Amino acid sequence: xxxxxxxxxxxxxxxxxxxxxxxxxxxxxxxxxxxxxxxxxxxxxxxxxxxxxxxxxxxxxxxxxxxxxxxxxxxxxxxxxxxxxxxxxxxxxxxxxxxxxxxxxxxxxxxxxxxxxxxxxxxxxxxxxxxxxxxxxx
Numbered sequence: 001x002x003x004x005x006x007x008x009x010x011x012x013x014x015x016x017x018x019x020x021x022x023x024x025x026x027x028x029x030x031x032x033x034x035x036x037x038x039x040x041x042x043x044x045x046x047x048x049x050x051x052x053x054x055x056x057x058x059x060x061x062x063x064x065x066x067x068x069x070x071x072x073x074x075x076x077x078x079x080x081x082x083x084x085x086x087x088x089x090x091x092x093x094x095x096x097x098x099x100x101x102x103x104x105x106x107x108x109x110x111x112x113x114x115x116x117x118x119x120x121x122x123x124x125x126x127x128x129x130x131x132x133x134x135x136x137x138x
Contacts, residue, residue, distance in 0.1 A: 020130065024082055031078040031126060035119035038071060055113035058103040065103040068113075072096040075122050084129045092122045 020028065040050035057071075058064045076092045084092075099118035103109045 020082075027078050027082055028126065028130070031075045032123060034071065034075055035123040038068070038119045039117040040120060049114065051114055052117075052119070054099070054119065055103075055110055058110055058113050065100055065109075068103065069096055069100040072099060072119055072122070075119055075126075079122070079126045079129075082126065082130060084126055088125055088129050092125055095121055 037052060038054040039052040041053065042051045043049070044051055054068050054072075057068045060067070073093075073096055076089060076096060079092060080089055095118040099113070099116055102112040102116055105112065
């Protein structure tokens with residue numbers, strides 16, 4: 001789940017050569033920043049495990065998972081504003097719902113949130129859709 005963003009675009013992929021306006025580029029940058037903050041901002045020392053704020057927010061009793069889901073839906077909203085196709089948006093919403101349901105399970109759900117990176121996955125879906133793969137090692 002924590003793969004780098006070196007994805008190959010297919011020629012038949014929609015919007016593969018789309019150039020982004022300045023406002024769309026800022027929107028995509030906001031989605032990237034939030035996805036990384038929620039899913040991979042810290043590395044657990046002496047391990048390859050990356051940890052974000054999502055599992056930490058999920059520890060807040062009663063509202064943590066809902067707050068985390070709301071932040072994740074902001075990324076989906078940014079994708080909508082960028083013109084991502086409806087079927088990709090539906091897949092993104094499905095990932096947010098799955099992440100929310102995983103987080104609801106006591107203890108195991110919090111551990112599951114560490115390994116299920118819905119926000120980074122959604123970011124990759126946006127980048128593939130727009131043909132805007134950022135070359136990085138994260």
